[in-house]
Amino acid sequence: MSYNELRKDYLLERWVVIATERARRPTDLSKQRAEQGKSVTCPLCPGNENMTPPAVLVYLPSSGDDKVKKDADHNDFRHKNWLVRCIPNLFPAFSPPKQESDIQNTFVDYTFGYAVGHHEVIVESPNHGDHPSNAGIPQLIHLVNAYKDRLTELSKKPYVKYVQIFRNHGSEAGASLSHTHSQIIAMPFTPKVLSSEMAASETYYKSHKRCVFCDLIKREAQTPRYITDNKHFAVFSPYASIHPLEFWVLPKRHSINLIDLTDEEIKAFAGVFKAAMEALKDLVNDPPYNYGFHLTLNQDAGEYYHWHLEVYPKLAIWAGFEKSTGVYINTIPPETAAVELKKIINS
Numbered sequence: 001m002s003y004n005e006l007r008k009d010y011l012l013e014r015w016v017v018i019a020t021e022r023a024r025r026p027t028d029l030s031k032q033r034a035e036q037g038k039s040v041t042c043p044l045c046p047g048n049e050n051m052t053p054p055a056v057l058v059y060l061p062s063s064g065d066d067k068v069k070k071d072a073d074h075n076d077f078r079h080k081n082w083l084v085r086c087i088p089n090l091f092p093a094f095s096p097p098k099q100e101s102d103i104q105n106t107f108v109d110y111t112f113g114y115a116v117g118h119h120e121v122i123v124e125s126p127n128h129g130d131h132p133s134n135a136g137i138p139q140l141i142h143l144v145n146a147y148k149d150r151l152t153e154l155s156k157k158p159y160v161k162y163v164q165i166f167r168n169h170g171s172e173a174g175a176s177l178s179h180t181h182s183q184i185i186a187m188p189f190t191p192k193v194l195s196s197e198m199a200a201s202e203t204y205y206k207s208h209k210r211c212v213f214c215d216l217i218k219r220e221a222q223t224p225r226y227i228t229d230n231k232h233f234a235v236f237s238p239y240a241s242i243h244p245l246e247f248w249v250l251p252k253r254h255s256i257n258l259i260d261l262t263d264e265e266i267k268a269f270a271g272v273f274k275a276a277m278e279a280l281k282d283l284v285n286d287p288p289y290n291y292g293f294h295l296t297l298n299q300d301a302g303e304y305y306h307w308h309l310e311v312y313p314k315l316a317i318w319a320g321f322e323k324s325t326g327v328y329i330n331t332i333p334p335e336t337a338a339v340e341l342k343k344i345i346n347s
Contacts, residue, residue, distance in 0.1 A: 007239055010240070011201060044128075053087050054075065055086055058071050059084040059146065083125070093119050106188045119185050122183070124143045124180040131180045132167075132274060141267055148258045148266070159188050164186075166290065166291065167181075168183075170288030173290050198296060198301055211304055216250070227345065230271060232269070233252060236248060243313055244330055244331060245284065246337070247338070258293070273309070279341045280311070287313045289311060292310055315332075
């Protein structure tokens with residue numbers, strides 16, 4: 001008698017069932033999707049800048065030696081001819097403190113606090129459909145630089161303890177607008193998943209005197225879960241992935257966040273990131289997905305934590321079992337996912 005496999009996450013106390021007994025091919029999850037076209041009036045498209053709050057950061061074409069000119073909107077003035085815009089979210093989950101006392105009194109007690117922070121939208125391109133799978137490398141370099149700039153700025157706020165950079169693609173994954181965009185939320189605490197990941201990374205370091213993520217890159221490079229890499233980044237499907245076709249992108253250089261990325265590393269990230277996202281799109285007909293950067297602002301974690309990007313295709317529905325137990329069932333083994341994505345990248 002054969003069994004499905006139980007696999008535990010590298011770090012988290014989280015189990016997943018890899019359903020080898022009812023495993024499916026990635027193409028089985030491909031759906032005919034209605035094109036999520038441009039709305040009648042897209043507030044993120046060029047010409048509609050006055051429909052949004054003033055941008056806190058704008059990338060503009062530069063005629064000088066600099067690759068872009070960086071500026072911000074002011075009052076009623078809105079920059080035109082932009083490459084990237086970063087704007088406050090009209091419906092923020094976290095809002096800047098209105099007065100100094102709000103910073104001191106963010107947490108009233110251990111069960112109640114105020115959502116002090118920032119919530120921003122990064123408009124990734126003036127072209128409505130320039131998603132990472134089909135945007136040019138130069139535009140993706142602008143996007144990563146914008147992530148880096150906003151992370152650098154927001155991390156300086158004394159009330160910000162964590163900054164989450166994430167993207168929702170497709171209405172089924174939570175995107176309310178079809179224009180290519182990411183979001184950034186700066187918050188006054190470190191979320192549970194990240195704090196647990198950091199604690200487990202620290203424990204591993206104390207036992208082995210090495211970073212667990214650095215070890216993972218070397219270990220996964222010897223498995224069928226390894227998808228692709230270049231000089232600076234590695235891509236693989238995690239051993240206990242909870243999402244069908246989930247993959248991670250990790251820097252080969254040990255680092256806690258994006259702030260110290262070099263120009264060469266940003267270009268390398270853009271290249272390997274685009275290749276993986278394009279493969280995902282081609283394999284399962286541009287599926288909805290979410291992605292999020294795992295990082296830390298805590299310099300004391302420099303020895304043991306390692307930033308990375310996790311990409312979660314939304315190809316399965318979590319129902320009563322998953323929601324009530326925290327145990328997930330994945331019908332596409334990560335080995336199969338990696339082989340199929342790699343095949344497209346190398347074709």
